[in-house]
Amino acid sequence: MGLRYLHAIRAVLWKDLSAELRGREMLSAMLVFALLVxxxxxxxxELDAKTRANVTSGVLWVTFxxxxxxxxxxxxxxxKDRGCLDGLLLxxxxxxxxxxxxxxxxxxxxxxxxxxxxPVYSLLYNTNLFNPGLILVILLGxxxxxxxxTLLAAMAVQTRTRDILLPILLxxxxxxxxxxxxxxxxxxxxxxxxxxxxxxxxxxxxYDVIFITVAFMVFDYIVEE
Amino acid sequence: xxxxxxxxxxLDAVTLILLLIATLLVFFFAPLEAxxxxxxxxxxxxxAAGWVGMLSFMIAAFAGVAYLRASHHKWDIVGLAAVExxxxxxxxxxxxxxxxxxxxxxxxxxxxxxxxTATIMMLIYAAYFMxxxxxxxxxxxxxxxxxxxxxxxxxxxxTFFSARLFRxxxxxxxxxxxxxxxxxxxxxGRMLATFLFGLLTFTFIFADLLWHRIRLGRLADxxxxxxxxxxx
Amino acid sequence: MNLLQLGPADTTSYMIAGYAVIFGVMLLYVLSLxxxxxxxxxxxxxxxxxxxx
Numbered sequence: 353m354g355l356r357y358l359h360a361i362r363a364v365l366w367k368d369l370s371a372e373l374r375g376r377e378m379l380s381a382m383l384v385f386a387l388l389v390x391x392x393x394x395x396x397x398e399l400d401a402k403t404r405a406n407v408t409s410g411v412l413w414v415t416f417x418x419x420x421x422x423x424x425x426x427x428x429x430x431x432k433d434r435g436c437l438d439g440l441l442l443x444x445x446x447x448x449x450x451x452x453x454x455x456x457x458x459x460x461x462x463x464x465x466x467x468x469x470x471p472v473y474s475l476l477y478n479t480n481l482f483n484p485g486l487i488l489v490i491l492l493g494x495x496x497x498x499x500x501x502t503l504l505a506a507m508a509v510q511t512r513t514r515d516i517l518l519p520i521l522l523x524x525x526x527x528x529x530x531x532x533x534x535x536x537x538x539x540x541x542x543x544x545x546x547x548x549x550x551x552x553x554x555x556x557x558x559y560d561v562i563f564i565t566v567a568f569m570v571f572d573y574i575v576e577e
Numbered sequence: 578x579x580x581x582x583x584x585x586x587x588l589d590a591v592t593l594i595l596l597l598i599a600t601l602l603v604f605f606f607a608p609l610e611a612x613x614x615x616x617x618x619x620x621x622x623x624x625a626a627g628w629v630g631m632l633s634f635m636i637a638a639f640a641g642v643a644y645l646r647a648s649h650h651k652w653d654i655v656g657l658a659a660v661e662x663x664x665x666x667x668x669x670x671x672x673x674x675x676x677x678x679x680x681x682x683x684x685x686x687x688x689x690x691x692x693x694t695a696t697i698m699m700l701i702y703a704a705y706f707m708x709x710x711x712x713x714x715x716x717x718x719x720x721x722x723x724x725x726x727x728x729x730x731x732x733x734x735x736t737f738f739s740a741r742l743f744r745x746x747x748x749x750x751x752x753x754x755x756x757x758x759x760x761x762x763x764x765x766g767r768m769l770a771t772f773l774f775g776l777l778t779f780t781f782i783f784a785d786l787l788w789h790r791i792r793l794g795r796l797a798d799x800x801x802x803x804x805x806x807x808x809x
Numbered sequence: 810m811n812l813l814q815l816g817p818a819d820t821t822s823y824m825i826a827g828y829a830v831i832f833g834v835m836l837l838y839v840l841s842l843x844x845x846x847x848x849x850x851x852x853x854x855x856x857x858x859x860x861x862x
Contacts, residue, residue: 500728507721511711520707524700525728528735531743551742559735566731573645573720616820619827626831665838669831676827680820782835789842796849803856 360445364453367436368427369460378426382465386419390473404477409537412473413530416466416490417497421519423461424501427454428509441575451571455502455564462494485540485549492556493533499560500526503567506574532556585788592778592785599771599778607771616680619673621772625779627670627695631733632783633663634698638730641723653719654798656726657709658790662783664702670695690740697736701729 372378393411397403430436431454440450470490474481501522508517536552603621610617637659644652674692675685686692705725712718764772 503724503728507708507724510717511708511721512713513707513711517707517711520704521725524697524704525732527697528732528739531736531739535743555735555739555742562731562735563728566728570645570724570727573724576720612818614818614820615824616818616827618824619831622831623827662838665834669834672830672834673827676823676830680818680823786838786842793842793846793849796846796853800849800852800856803853803860807856807859 356445357449360443360449361453361456364440364450365456365460368454368457371430372457372461378423379461379464381426382419382423382461383468385422386415386465386469387472389415389418390469390476394476404479405542406538408473408477408479408481408541409534412469412537413493413534415469416462416494417523417526417530419465419469420462420494420497420501421522423465424458424498424505424522425509425515425518427458427461428502428505429514432509447572447575448568450575451502451506451567454506455498455567458502459494459498462498463491466490466494479541481541483540485546486537489533489536489540489553489556492553492560493529493536496529496556496560496563497526499563499567503571503574506571510574528555528559532559579792585785588781588785588788592781595774595778595781599775602771602774607768608765610768613681616677619677621775622779623670623673623677624772625775626666626673627691628776629779629783630663630667630670630695630698632780633659633666633787634702634726634730634733636787637663637726641726641730644719644723648716650715650719650798651795653715653722654791654794655787656719656722658787658794660702660705660726662786662790664699666779666783667695667699667702671699688740688744690737690744693740694733694737698729698733701725701732705729 390411393415397407397411431440441447470481470486473479501518504521504525505518508514508521511517532552532555536549536556539549539552599621603618607618607621609615637656640652640656640659643649644656671692674689674695678687679685705722708725709718709722712721
């Protein structure tokens with residue numbers, strides 16, 4: 353595949369990152385949305401300190417899943433609306449490079465949001481979320497989410513129903529990630545032994561590998577014109 | 578529509594006969610379960626329906642791969658047929674699962690990994706139809722459907738494992754650790770024979786319905802093409 | 810489960826409901842196939858006529 357492939361990935365990634373740095377619309381939207389979700393959870397669930405310990409990972413991951421959808425939608429819509437996709441498609445490089453570029457930029461945005469949500473949540477609820485295990489889970493889970501999400505978003509944006517379709521397509525398929533991520537997260541937060549958390553991490557890794565591979569093989573068929 | 582080929586007529590007849598025999602086995606051959614009573618008999622076709630749901634999904638995914646490789650429109654018809662039938666039987670599976678749960682565990686729903694996975698599978702089926710309805714271009718529709726069935730199919734075993742892992746660590750709160758919607762009783766030889774025959778029967782039902790649905794799909798395509806032609 | 814009960818529980822109504830669902834839904838599906846086929850065949854007739862004009 354070689355250097356040109358990597359350059360293509362970097363080009364797509366850089367295009368997205370610099371576009372976002374200029375306007376910061378998408379990030380702010382994702383961030384505000386995430387914080388609002390956490391706020392709503394606070395009132396909806398009336399968490400006392402004890403219950404909160406059990407429910408924290410669930411709340412976090414639901415938040416990430418919803419905010420993630422926003423980012424995925426926006427990121428793909430931009431391609432379509434500004435016609436960038438057509439330009440990229442003309443480049444003499446394997447189409448999957450576009451996939452990796454988009455997936456990486458989506459991952460970066462999701463991680464940025466998560467990196468801000470964690471300390472905010474810690475502050476609001478007086479919980480310590482600075483846990484290396486948790487960070488690992490967030491990374492693995494986000495990778496899986498974004499791997500499938502980028503692919504499905506690329507499809508959804510080309511349909512008539514666009515934005516509404518993505519969560520419908522994505523959520524049923526991404527459930528193993530959510531289950532494993534929530535269980536592993538609360539495992540780490542509650543200080544459970546790694547041996548017990550391992551099966552969840554394993555599941556996440558397997559999911560990530562399978563779906564990155566599949567998405568890579570199949571992306572070409574989605575952007576054929 | 579082309580007239581029914583002879584093999585299809587034979588398949589229809591065989592399927593009906595098998596269904597009749599299976600039903601007779603359930604009601605007259607299989608013994609009455611000692612604790613649950615008559616509702617246990619629902620189990621035979623409940624699992625068979627679930628099996629058809631899985632089988633359909635697998636066929637749909639294979640058809641998806643075939644479409645991506647060959648771009649032959651017939652694979653799209655097969656995929657759509659399989660998903661539609663799968664949805665019907667997944668629905669039967671879930672509802673009968675609920676009907677079984679009610680008298681046995683006094684609840685309309687158990688978060689049993691198999692039932693949970695079946696429900697999620699149905700949601701993926703539903704999403705498939707929503708995806709299709711949002712696309713006008715037939716080729717794009719076929720491609721996207723193919724991709725989604727592949728992704729969906731691969732996610733199902735993972736969903737099952739995660740639900741099962743979840744379950745072993747957190748037993749369901751209601752009652753004691755139920756071993757799940759199936760197998761909560763010991764199967765005697767007669768029950769096993771009835772059960773296996775049920776699986777066989779439903780596999781035939783699947784094949785029969787699939788063939789019929791594919792024919793319907795081809796007819797729909799012909800009509801569609803003719804419509805395009807007359808619009809010009 | 811009432812352990813003092815003699816013999817199996819009376820769950821007849823549930824069994825009937827279960828089988829009603831199984832056969833009912835399958836029948837409805839088959840009917841839908843039949844109806845859809847007929848509608849399409851009718852469309853085909855109409856279109857064939859239009860085509861001949």
